[in-house]
Amino acid sequence: MKIGLDVLGGDYAPNSTILGAIEAQKILNNDQRIVLIGDEQDSKKRVTEAGVDSALFDYVHAPENISMHEHPTKAITQKPNSSVAKGFELLKDGVIDSFASAGNTGAMFVGAMFSVKTIPGVLRPAIATNVPKLKSGYGILLDVGANADCKPEMLNQFALLGSLYAEHVYGVDKPKVGLLNIGEEEEKGNILTISTYPLLKSNPHINFIGNAEGRDLFTDHADVYVCDGYTGNVVLKLAESFYVVTLKKGFQDEFFDRFNYERYGGSPILGVNAPVIIGHGISTPEAIKNMVLLSKDMVESKFIDKIKSAFN
Numbered sequence: 001m002k003i004g005l006d007v008l009g010g011d012y013a014p015n016s017t018i019l020g021a022i023e024a025q026k027i028l029n030n031d032q033r034i035v036l037i038g039d040e041q042d043s044k045k046r047v048t049e050a051g052v053d054s055a056l057f058d059y060v061h062a063p064e065n066i067s068m069h070e071h072p073t074k075a076i077t078q079k080p081n082s083s084v085a086k087g088f089e090l091l092k093d094g095v096i097d098s099f100a101s102a103g104n105t106g107a108m109f110v111g112a113m114f115s116v117k118t119i120p121g122v123l124r125p126a127i128a129t130n131v132p133k134l135k136s137g138y139g140i141l142l143d144v145g146a147n148a149d150c151k152p153e154m155l156n157q158f159a160l161l162g163s164l165y166a167e168h169v170y171g172v173d174k175p176k177v178g179l180l181n182i183g184e185e186e187e188k189g190n191i192l193t194i195s196t197y198p199l200l201k202s203n204p205h206i207n208f209i210g211n212a213e214g215r216d217l218f219t220d221h222a223d224v225y226v227c228d229g230y231t232g233n234v235v236l237k238l239a240e241s242f243y244v245v246t247l248k249k250g251f252q253d254e255f256f257d258r259f260n261y262e263r264y265g266g267s268p269i270l271g272v273n274a275p276v277i278i279g280h281g282i283s284t285p286e287a288i289k290n291m292v293l294l295s296k297d298m299v300e301s302k303f304i305d306k307i308k309s310a311f312n
Contacts, residue, residue, distance in 0.1 A: 007038025009103025020288020178212030
């Protein structure tokens with residue numbers, strides 16, 4: 001297994017990414033290697049300075065970086081030697097089995113669409129994130145930003161993508177799917193949710209339980225919550241603020257600790273032909289480590305094959 005990692009992506013790169021990769025490598029098996037994509041000499045130097053044998057990693061030289069403020073499509077096409085562009089080139093050619101970056105989210109999404117492309121039958125890929133449950137574990141929320149405007153058919157597919165992810169990567173049996181809405185009654189909502197409801201209700205491949213309100217999000221009401229990317233991103237940013245607020249208020253709680261993005265590392269793009277993980281821009285070494293481990297889990301579960309079979 002070859003896990004590609006963008007060394008230059010993120011606010012604290014390359015120091016954070018290198019240290020995170022070192023921690024992840026301690027957990028991986030001998031036949032699971034991390035491929036560090038960035039400035040090769042600098043990466044080797046930093047690994048050695050951390051007291052680790054540089055031969056533990058593979059390296060691909062890609063000295064250019066795509067900043068957070070660059071236009072995604074222009075950056076991918078005009079910077080072929082950037083770490084993101086090179087990572088997707090390796091992923092497309094099968095040199096690496098997965099690719100993860102804490103860099104420019106738009107560039108990661110565009111890169112995935114241009115290189116490994118969408119799985120046949122999938123209308124639009126979605127970005128998924130974890131939602132802590134009050135008792136224990138996590139639910140899945142999607143889409144959280146890839147598609148601000150959605151059609152009902154897209155949400156119907158998001159439900160299946162989220163179900164497959166919950167089942168095969170997190171081991172949830174028959175995951176319950178809820179449609180995020182402003183009321184539990186079938187006729188509630190806007191044009192999008194009202195039109196989506198009957199599609200989910202008649203979908204034999206998911207365990208649809210009806211509408212889910214915002215207050216249900218952190219309960220055992222559902223395992224997968226489906227919404228358009230605009231709504232999902234607003235919910236995601238609000239949820240992320242909970243952990244920050246608890247720190248500022250000076251109290252600790254196991255439930256709120258699970259809002260810490262470091263614990264799950266990154267968000268997968270579901271619906272493309274290879275495992276692609278987008279990390280938080282402020283990713284610490286702990287977050288990078290967990291992003292690499294999530295990449296490993298996605299490869300091991302043969303998750304992409306499960307999607308291809310479902311959409312065949």
